[in-house]
Amino acid sequence: MNRPLCLFLLSAALLGNVLPAAAQRLPAGTNAPALSRQPGAAGASQPAASSALEGASVTLGAETGPAGTTPRLGLRGVRLGTGSLGNGSLSLGTGNLDTSLSGQGGEVHYRHSLVLPLLGYAEAGTEAQWLWGAGGGRGGSRLAADGVLAAGPVEVRLTGERFSAPLLLLRPLDTLDDPTPDSRPEGSNVTAALRARVGTGTFVSVEREWGQWAGTAADLEVRPQRWGIDGGPAVLALVNPGDLNPEVWAESQGTLTLRLGAEQRRGGAGLRLGAGWEGGTASTELSAVLGDHSEAAARWRAYDLLGPESELALGAALSDAWGGGRLGTQWNAALLLPLPAGRELQLRGTAGAAGTAAQAVLLLPLHPVTTAGE
Secondary structure, eight states, X not given: OOHHHHHHHXXXXXXXXXXXXXXXXXXXXOOOOOOOOOTTOOSOOOOOHHHHTTTOEEEEEEEEETTEEEEEEEEEEEEESXXXXXXXXXXXXXXXXXXXEESSEEEEEEEEEEEETTTEEEEEEEEEEEEOOOTTOOOEEEEEEEEEEEETTEEEEEEEEEESSOHHHHSHHHHHTOSSOXXXXXXXXXXXXXXXXXXXXXXXXXXXXXXXXXXXEEEEEEOOEEEEETTSOOEEESSOHHHHOTTOOEEEEEEEEEEEEEEEETTEEEEEEEEEEEOSSEEEEEEEEEEXXXXXXXXXXXXXXXXXXXXXXXXXXXXXXXXXXXXXXXXXXXXXXXXXXXXXXXXXXXXXXXXXXXXXXXXXESSOOOOTTO
8 A cells, every 4th residue: 555545544544533524414313412521520421332322223134246145234323432522612523333244244434523613514434344255255355534624615525445355346336336436456546625615506626536547527516596486486596586685585496406527537538517406305416427438327316205204216327437448327226214113224226237236224223213103
């Protein structure tokens, strides 16, 4: 592993235990209560074991992919690193730990978030995966880290990974769903990205990658909203019409996203295009890259379609990275279905030119949630 990547992964791993996540959506029931200092205790008190497991769930599942089919058992949503200093005036943020083991390997994920008053938020995470390498198969591992710092209109993100086994075996679903998969048996990737709001509903982003797809990309994104106006037709505008005319009452009915950009990678330059719509019950996203490498993707997500808090996602991608220069299509689907007593069923699957993989996970809360009528 080269020295810069080692330093980055080490620093991000350390941040993951001291720093932050506020934009990260936490598992149900993991909102951390404020902790007060105990008499005679120095510094912040640590949550008791029962508090750390209050929002945790046991995960029972099975998965199939290029490495074979195997059951998986894990623990998700363990709350760590939660507390405060100075009589609650300084929060230490919220940390969440997920672990799982299967017949092929295991993985550990940790994320920590911190709200920065009057500034924004910070977030960091670490992830470790490994393959046993039993039965004559090749073992290996993957270590990844990322960090985000948002201050005002600017967000900076750093990510990095090092792997000693093919990502197709370590992360089959994510790799098969990627129109530009990393097919190397081992290697490393680092990405640095900056995103800034330059006006109302207007953003610019710049990204630099080192690794298999080394290069630079830049995008301009405009996000006007559809405003329903009392007593008049709906309008599409970046600014709330009510802010321009106090006598007008307007309500947002959805957001349109339009994106235009360019990239320069080892193979050459490319044009980046994107469009999307985010409504109250569904969202749609379209994206494409035209150039030396060509790809197109479409994603649709529906909320509450199969019941309250449920999510259904469908997608398709067309890429020349899967068939040795020939365009191939990959289909994917995901379902999140809440069940009684706080349980949850998660299904993911993908199939097409890149390969096939599927995963089913049942979340069983350690402290079941009961509602009226159950």
